[in-house]
Amino acid sequence: MFQDRRDAGRRLADVVKSRSFEHAVVLALPRGGVPVAAEIARATGAPLDLVMVRKLGTPGQPELAMGAVARSGEAADIVLNDDVVRLLDISQREIDEVKERELAEIEAREKRYLAGRRRTGIAGRTAIVVDDGVATGATTCAALRAVRRAGPERLILAVPVAPPEAMDRLRAEADEVIALDQPYGMGAIGLYYRDFRQTSDDEVMTLLDELAEDAGD
Numbered sequence: 001m002f003q004d005r006r007d008a009g010r011r012l013a014d015v016v017k018s019r020s021f022e023h024a025v026v027l028a029l030p031r032g033g034v035p036v037a038a039e040i041a042r043a044t045g046a047p048l049d050l051v052m053v054r055k056l057g058t059p060g061q062p063e064l065a066m067g068a069v070a071r072s073g074e075a076a077d078i079v080l081n082d083d084v085v086r087l088l089d090i091s092q093r094e095i096d097e098v099k100e101r102e103l104a105e106i107e108a109r110e111k112r113y114l115a116g117r118r119r120t121g122i123a124g125r126t127a128i129v130v131d132d133g134v135a136t137g138a139t140t141c142a143a144l145r146a147v148r149r150a151g152p153e154r155l156i157l158a159v160p161v162a163p164p165e166a167m168d169r170l171r172a173e174a175d176e177v178i179a180l181d182q183p184y185g186m187g188a189i190g191l192y193y194r195d196f197r198q199t200s201d202d203e204v205m206t207l208l209d210e211l212a213e214d215a216g217d
Contacts, residue, residue: 004195005032005132008160008180009039015178016128016158017043023153024126027051029143030113031199036160037130038207047120048211051129052110053143054102058084059094066090068139069099070146071106077145079138113204117212127152133189134162134179137169144173161192 002008024046028037034050041048053070056078057063066088067080078099085095127147134140140157148155157170158178163186171177181192190196 002160002193004193005035005199006039008132008193009036009130010043011180012036012130012158012160012178013040013043015180016040016156019156019176019178021046021126021128021154021156023124024128025049025120025122026128026130027122027143027147029053029129029131029139030109031201031204032133033131034204034207035199036132037128038211040128040130040158041211046128048208049120050110050113050208051143051147052106053139053146054106055139056080056095056098056102058088058090059098065136065138066095066098068142069102069106070139070142071103076103077142077149079142079145081136081138112201113208117208122147122150122152124151124153126154126156128156128158129174130158132160133192134159134166134170135186135189137162137166140166140170141173144170148173161186161189 026037026041026046026048028034028050030050037048053068055065056067058066066084069076069078129143129147154175156176157174161181162179164182167177167179167182
């Protein structure tokens with residue numbers, strides 16, 4: 001049980017730091033992954049940046065995920081939950097409509113979080129992708145594929161908690177995966193935190209500012 005995302009980040013940072021990854025950049029999935037990633041960036045001295053990803057909700061049931069879309073630069077990567085798509089007989093047109101809507105939201109969040117900030121290059125570096133936990137793995141998979149397109153030398157996934165079946169899937173996407181807790185029958189990510197209140201946009205931007213100051217920007 002983690003006290004909150006920062007506590008999870010500090011515990012995860014101990015493991016990441018012990019790996020001695022060289023020339024690293026820490027990439028958080030906003031919003032909940034940012035407080036976790038910030039602790040890793042502080043502990044390792046690596047810059048903090050974001051990888052933008054959004055869940056694709058099913059038509060008429062937006063809370064039910066049919067997949068996820070992520071963008072790194074101009075390239076977009078989509079990962080579908082094929083079982084959900086088949087079960088609900090979701091058409092390609094419907095998928096494309098939801099994808100375009102979520103890409104527009106990604107663009108809006110990029111402007112909100114990153115306007116005027118210097119981005120960190122990923123090519124040739126060790127990219128450490130961080131979230132506050134993994135559920136089905138579709139969102140994380142899309143994020144990893146988007147980061148892979150940017151040409152890192154190594155791609156690492158680091159999360160506080162994830163189910164074993166999702167980790168098995170994600171090992172095919174990353175060069176190394178780190179999860180502090182891998183419970184069977186996991187349930188919701190929030191069950192593993194005493195405080196799992198929603199991370200705000202203001203908190204995201206404050207942490208980005210703090211880490212930029214620490215890096216001397």
